[in-house]
Amino acid sequence: MKPESPLRRLAIAGGLALALLVAAALAMTVGPGEFSLGEVLRTLATELGGGEVDRRAHGILWELRLPRVLLAVLVGASLGAAGAVTQGLFRNPLASPGVLGISTGAAAAVVAGFSFGLDERALWATPVLAALGAVAMLGALFGLTARRQDLAYLLLTGVALNALAGALSTVLLAIFLDRYDLAQKAMAWMMGSFDGRGFRHLSWASLPLLAGLAGAWSLHRPLDVLVLGEETAATLGVERGRLRLGAAVVVGLLVGTSTAIVGVIGFVGLIVPHLARAAATRAGRGLAHARLIPLSMVVGAALMLAVDTLGRAMSPTFLAPGALTSLLGGLFFLWLLRRETEVG
Template identity: 45%
Template sequence: MTEDGETHDEATAPARAPSPTPDPHRTRTRTRPRRARTALLTAVLAAALAVLALLSVGSGAYGIPLSDVLGSLAHRAGLGGAPLDRVGESVLWNVRLPRVVLGLLVGASLGCAGALMQGMFGNPLAEPGVIGISSGAAVGAVASIAFGLGFLGNWTVTVCAFAAGLATVLLVYVLSRSGGRTEVVTLILTGIAVNAFAGALIGLFLFFADNAALTQITFWQLGSLAQATWAKVLAVLPCALAGLCVAPLYARRLDLLALGERPARHLGVDVERLRIVLVLVVALLTAAAVAVAGIITFVGLVIPHLLRMAAGPGHRFLVPGSALGGAVVLVAADLAARTVVAPAELPLGVLTALIGSPFFFWLLRRTRRRQGGWA
């Protein structure tokens, strides 16, 4: 014991260095390159989308030169230019443009939904189909085709798919809820079980369907934008805009949720309410996309991965960036589907799966090598 009342260990112990205080200048220095990178990436994606859209509306069995496309667009906007001939105007405005706009909306919806799912579950393998949205929508569409329902005319399949997709998500959420809370593992396992049940229902409906219905069901499940019209664009537009506008508002809370549920709660995030809202947003985006385009895979899974590799895990860019990236990928894929084997057309869902599957496998191998394994 020393004269000051300290123990010998305390007296002889080296003085502890004061905890370093964060340097605001250094923080700003780190943030600037990240912001510049995300701004550059956003500009590149937007430019790519514009170029692909212009190429897509001009390419096909009836070719339209880029100058004529720009002239017709300027004429419709009242900025000069000149209209095309009657056939060219009809092809451009009634066939090509609705298809490109629908592809943009569907791709943006699937990409944004994928980013939300991965952020909500904290799992890079999550995608909208995990909680049964796609399979539920497929049940509604297949049932309406197999039983010859036509109470809404040409809209019957779309409405049935959309309603069944939303109902499936609500069913998954209710079944996985216990004690006022919903755990991620329970939600995923319930989604797997509901997906299996939906697959069995689809098989049962296929058993009772006739040959004409079987052909229609097959083409719907393969995914396509071939039946795009302005009416379908207007049908999906409110759902897509609502989901795409609401999703970025929860970016900061998703960043906090990435720290874990308990830390997020301590930082003021109502995790259960956040999960409910995001499940509804994902259901709205995915059900609308699947209802008008059929089942299109890998867009919601791969795009958030690529952007996370390029710009980091921050959801302030990842959520809107995934929407923009999804639009780019789907417009490009639809252009390829129409032109690679022209005059025939590849199913869009098949093309995205053929390209997305090996690419995602490469991504998994690359990530595993960098981390030295998954354990």
Template identity: 45%
Template sequence: MTVLDKAVEGDVTAPARRRRPTGALLTGGLAVALVGLIPVAASLGAYPVPVGHVLASVRHHVGLGGGELDRVAESVLWNVRFPRIVLALLVGASLGCAGALMQGVFGNPLAEPGVIGVSSGAAVGAVAVIAFGIDFLGTWTVSLFAFASGLVTVLLVYAMSRSGGRTEVVTLILTGIAVNAFAGALIGLFLFFADTAAINQITFWQLGSLSQATWPKVLAVLPCAAIGLGIAPLYARRLDLLSLGERPARHLGVDVERLRIVLVLVIALLTAAAVSVSGIIGFVGLVVPHLLRMAAGPGHRLLVPASAVLGALVLLAADLTARTVAAPAELPLGVLTALLGSPFFFWLLRRTRRRQGGWA
């Protein structure tokens, strides 16, 4: 057994191992709640479909019996509701997992994916396309430009924050803040040159929404989400060691710089893919890992996959609320998550400050 394995098994995750039954029960409960919410979300909306009919339609399509519904109900379910539900699951899982990785990499419980500029960078690409009427890729233009600009922004932030072959966390965060400010200025400039129709579309995109969900958009996000969600748990042990501090982690065999590079790219991949199809949806990556950390402890072998499950559950519930609470109107999803997440962030800020005895 290597030094890294001994350290992880013996010292770092011993508390997590003692909590494993609780963690497994929590994850299982979240998965059951998620599975239970899916048919409910599919049944509710402007055209209600009973849950029993939803389940029957699903069984019919997978060849397990059941009956086919009338043409309108089938169209509503399979062309509107289910693409939106699957997209909410992918986006929520990506943002939740990215938030857990972000807080682990930076060693800061207040970190979230937008800190390194990926959300604002993706917004610049999307806003530029909408403002200047670029559409040579058809309906894919906004999503692809947003995804590409988000990834480029993160790479730029990372390159600008490196010095002497190393990257300091504080420098990375401050560089991200500066890039976020610059991206905000670019968005304002593009809005100045946009016409009224484009401004309305940009505003709707910035507020976040899944109302334009389609199966092609699901297929666009699926590979990025699958790659990111598949890679993330592989680095859970190293994140546990990194929580001890950079120097102890290096002594235990962790290549800290390489770990940061890989995980920042994974965070960028997950967040850029999510933002490119849903617009800016904040606080999911901040709130979800904290709720799990308070419930089941800081071990990343539980925290990373459970954050993906809870992120999917939270975003699906938020999207269901956004499209039903003010029916027939629809609340912007990003606004709803911010309204719920901001008080939590304020409470977390005061709690952290009180525990540390002040920051002065």
């Protein structure tokens, strides 16, 4: 296969970016209030140019839909990248933050924060707790699966940790059963939604998520070497402990911050890397992590944008993105598990 030219790479990246921008613009036309694509583009251009904008268009398009769309893109890219890193780290196509309990660990930590009112005392409490919960669950996975690398053991360990974290959330809600506000807030948050999110949420989530995305891409070389096996990777200079620590920090940032800002969005980290690999294979490109991770970011952003737009389009019934991804992801996981079992 001929090496890919820099010009071709630039053209592909530009095409993907343009497609994502068009999808984002189209997503802003969906929802209460009739706006055509032309009206959306004119309003955004006027806002960016500092001109006078109709108050209704400003309130709906600029204040409500634009931050929601940007947050969907950022969260989708983050969960996609986290999934690619997790699968590369465990060298397993069935590994993902949702399947292995990492997302549930982040959720349990946040529910604990809700229960004791920590989220009301400091704005940073929820994202910090979510990141710590994700890192703690990933650390538990490392410890429990260090001596066994087979698929069944990894999945069973993930299922067990998922159940434990879910049980912890349930116990906390049962203890504070008399607090209706807590149950309502926790249940709405655990369904995963971009509802009510604005520029304030986008501003404080952007820095840790962008740092996590940069960190995910920086792991592409050691993850490529790790495909050859841990012993071979060690002889080529990849330190196992350092790689695991770096991956834990990156996945903790990406999953923890995403979970803290929009709630639990399941199975995106499982589906997206497979879609990215399929797209790379169809295009005749390699599957190195230097390409897989950025492609997973783009596919994840597009998937999350599509899911949120579909949920908003189902008026008057609103379907939370987390519920929809869990439904689609569960079916995809069953199909993938059956395929991997047949291949094995």
